[in-house]
Amino acid sequence: MEELLAEVVSVLVTVVEACGAAVIIIGAVWAFVRFVYAGLRERSTSAFVPVRLTLGRFLALGLEFQLASDVLRTAVAPSFRELGQLAAVAAIRTALNYFLGKEIAEERRQVAEEHERGRAVPDPTDLARGRTV
Amino acid sequence: MLEQVAGTASSAVVGAALVAALVALATTRHPPLAIGVLLDLLVAAGLLRLVGNPSWQAVVTAGVILVLRRLVGAGFRAARRSWSGGGEGPGRRPAARRRLELLDRLVRPAWRL
DSSP states (O other), X not given: OHHHHHHHHHHXXXXXXXXXXXXXXXXXXXXXXXXXXXXXXIOOGGGHXXXXXXXXXXXXXXXXXXXXXXXXXXXXXXXXXXXXXXXXXXXXXXXXXXXXXXXXXXXXXXXXXXXXXXXXXXXXXXXXXXOOO | OHHHHHHHHHHHHHHHHHHHHHHHHHHHOOHHHHHHHXXXXXXXXXXXXXXXXXXXXXXXXXXXXXXXXXXXXXXXXXXXXXXXXXXXXXXXXXXXXXXXXXXXXXHSOTTOO
């Protein structure tokens, strides 16, 4: 019974890890295409920010899958040594996820601030035409 | 099998990070943005290396890249604040120059005029 459980958990761990890897790979490929597109077509720094935010979300989601696989692994960890290793890796992944989340929130705040500032500053072309905002 | 695929994808993402950063630098002439793009994709590559049973080196590398990303971001933000005046008005740059002159006087050897 225990062997069957170990096998099932092993398959589940592989599936969940594959999902996490797929999310990260898709996010990285999408972001690469968008970065190149933004660089060649739009040529402005503001075009890169939404892409970076979305890539951060992809990475956070991939990390969640990796953490889920760590949690699944603890179900069949046989020795305290392996359990300790798993705990250390899971702690580091949790820290990575935490900092990634903080970075996403920080960048989102900056985007909102810049958006507000952009709205407050009048458009120079409007000023040249003698209009006020 | 999964680890091999993830490792190959990780190497490809590192290459993509370099290309994307070069494109960002060449088209916008804004190094902080290019470094941000590079570090974003390097984080993705580091996370791909964590798939399976990662070595301690892979885990530490991913952590170091994330810390580096935060440090670089904080450094560029601080630099931008100091050069844009940080809301302290036009007297900011002369004050910074005065501070630099004071520092220069303090660290200059006594035998030098």
